Amino acid sequence: MNRLPWLVGALLVVAGLRLWRLAEAGPPDYDSAHNWQIVQALARGDFSQLFHHGSPGFYVLYAPVGLLTRSFLAFQTINALLGVAGLGLFAAWVARRAALTGLETAGLVLLAGTGLLLTFSGRDFTMASLNLVVYAGLLRSHFARLHRPTPHAWLRVVGWLAAGLCLDYKFLFTLPILVVLEVWQADGLWRRVWGRALLLLALPYIAFGVVGVAAGQPWYRWLGFYVRTVFPRAANVAGRQSTLHLDLGYYFRYLTQFESPLLLAGLAGAVWLVWRQWPGWRMARAQPLPLTWYLLVWAGCLLAGMSLLIKAPRGLLFAYLPLAALAVLSGRRLLPGWALAAALLAAGGVNVFRIQQAIYAPLPTQxxxxxxxxxxxxxxxxxxxxxxxxxxxxxxxxxxxxxxxxxxxxxxxxxxxxxxxxxxxxxxxxxxxxxxxxxxxxxxxxxxxxxxxxxxxxxxxxxxxxxxxxxxxxxxxxxxxxxxxxxxxxx
Structure with a gap:
């Protein structure tokens, strides 16, 4: 069965939800409006806030749009469509690797794309949408590297990571997971390319550092943002200073109350399947890492790691797509086809209802x-x-x-x-x-x-x-x- 029509159709539905009444929404948060202001300033030649949030690549990418228009809606629309593109890249990859049917592919797109978190962040003007595009590229390239361990494949992973760090410091959170997977692989490939990899990672910092110095900023401004984020010098205006806050229940409570129950059910199903099929450590490490195991590592590490830090639903951004994929991949193994289709359809309906209540009903902005x-x-x-x-x-x-x-x-x-x-x-x-x-x-x-x-x-x-x-x-x-x-x- 040709998956492409199903994939495109589901993405069009998601795009419609992201763009519906967008002109009435306005900036949903402080960061969206502030990012818009920074891009406008950058378009005028003012680079004073280039390293705000450690995201110079994001502002530079949108600067040409700032030369053409001040319309906040234009920035929102472009960003929304980029978020849909990121979802499409991820879903197409999972569908191809797991040989999903057209219906299962559409179900994956709709389950993830109609989620409340991704819909909310897909209608703002923050780094989240572009993050998903680069994140999909990072997941795809690293999975390919695990199955085809060549220096070129490893450097492609580093290239995606470098691109992500240009957009958002949150790509630093992917580093421990990549290390875990590299330790599991244990093929020593990194020793053959570590010099080129470090140079590739350093290039954006050197290039933007030169731009920053030319604009009158210290060469260490970008790296200094990381230090201030981890070790803030003083409490913020809300009184929060610490970056660590252990709460193992926060994200599970959020997923239970605001998102589809299929996400946690899929996580549990994937854990059970891995446990049932576990061949032992030695044999497991000798075989190529299956897609379900790979996505389970990403989802599990993100949920565990983010539970150690200060929290907001946006902390699930990188976990959300793997969780949705695990729901489909484990569901097709544990449920009859009709039952999985019915569950995905019901989940999409509930998600749309929540979108209506939380996002559309409060419109228009005043x-x-x-x-x-x-x-x-x-x-x-x-x-x-x-x-x-x-x-x-x-x-x-x-x-x-x-x-x-x-x-x-x-x-x-x-x-x-x-x-x-x-x-x-x-x-x-x-x-x-x-x-x-x-x-x-x-x-x-x-x-x-x-x-x-x-x-x-x-x-x-x-x-x-x-x-x-x-x-x-x-x-x-x-x-x-x-x-x-x-x-x-x-x-």
């Missing part, structure tokens, strides 16, 4: 109305509490500054700032320093159901450092505020 009100009243200098959702809707002659404490308003008033938007995003980020401002009468107010969604709060638990239960409690408390966007005149 930031365009806030921007229109400000233009009508001649405002050119505006402050906002923590959130930057208003930024893409302002005109070029309007300036937005983000504050994290109401005491900053006195200085802004002296600089001619006319309004402050009490953006309910302060609740999401856990920066509660606006009590006096909240008690003052506002000149206008709007609802913003997007700022009440549990998933948005959970996605920021990495920033706040709150536990799973405390984060959901903060979300419920925020829902009591029916008008979380309030404008105040600075007098």
């Amino acid at each position: 930031y365009p109305q806030v921007a229109a009100w400000l233009r009508q009243h001649g405002a050119t200098k505006i402050a906002s509490t923590v959130g930057q959702g208003l930024a893409p809707y302002l005109s070029k002659n309007q300036t937005l500054v983000v504050i994290t404490d109401e005491r900053q308003l006195a200085g802004l008033r002296a600089q001619g700032y006319q309004y402050v938007l009490l953006d309910g995003y302060w609740r999401v980020a856990g920066v509660a320093r606006f009590d006096s401002l909240r008690r003052q009468p506002s000149v206008a107010a709007w609802s913003a159901p997007q700022l009440h969604q549990p998933l948005l709060f959970l996605e920021h638990s990495e920033f706040t450092g709150l536990s799973y239960d405390a984060t959901l409690a903060a979300s419920r408390a925020a829902a009591a505020d029916s008008l979380p966007l309030r404008l105040y005149r600075l007098r």
Whole structure:
């Protein structure tokens, strides 16, 4: 059976879900708006934030788009389609290696592509979508290296890793897993290419370092980001400083409450199949690593490793595709074909329902109305509490500054700032320093159901450092505020 029509059809469905009502969504988080601002600055020749989040490659790739348009929707759309492309590359590879039927291939795409996490991150403007493209390339190339151990194959893996590190520091989390798999392989191939591999990994740091120095930044700025991330000098504005937080239940609770139960069922099924078929350590290491075992290593190591760090659902980004594949690969071994098809169809239906409730129902965003009100009243200098959702809707002659404490308003008033938007995003980020401002009468107010969604709060638990239960409690408390966007005149 030809898998291509099934693959393309399922990807079109996922693309439709990612793009549906995207124009009404706006930036769902701070990072999306800030990344948009950095790209715009880069397009103007301002390289001061090139190494923000350790992602110079991401900003450089989008800089040409910034030369053509300021439209935030354009960036969102391109990013959404790239996320679908990453899913397609992964699914096509799994389907070919495992000889999936067309129906199973479509089921894999729909199970992963309709998941709440990947749909949410597939509609923002962060590195997640491009990460999936490079991650799919890394998985494919390393699996090929394990089965065809040649120097060229190993260097191809290093090339994908270098590309990933240019986009996002989170590719550092793949290094321990690659080491585990290399130790399992134990063929010593790395000894033959380690010099070329290190040079290949170093090239992006050298190239971007030169660009940074030419722009007036220290040569170590990119590497310094890694050090500051692991060893922060002080607590952030939400009070979180530690990067370690052991919680073995966080991701399992999230998967149980917000994602398809097939993901954890597939993980359990894969573990059982490996245990049942285990031939012993010596024989297992003597044979090529099966695809199910390979994906199980990735999923298991990611779940275990990320459970040691500060947490947010985005920590599952690299685990999500292997988990979805394990659900299909183990399901086809343990269930009749009709039962697997029914389970995948039901899972997709439940996922779409969750997308409707968490992503579509709160639309449209009210930031365009806030921007229109400000233009009508001649405002050119505006402050906002923590959130930057208003930024893409302002005109070029309007300036937005983000504050994290109401005491900053006195200085802004002296600089001619006319309004402050009490953006309910302060609740999401856990920066509660606006009590006096909240008690003052506002000149206008709007609802913003997007700022009440549990998933948005959970996605920021990495920033706040709150536990799973405390984060959901903060979300419920925020829902009591029916008008979380309030404008105040600075007098």
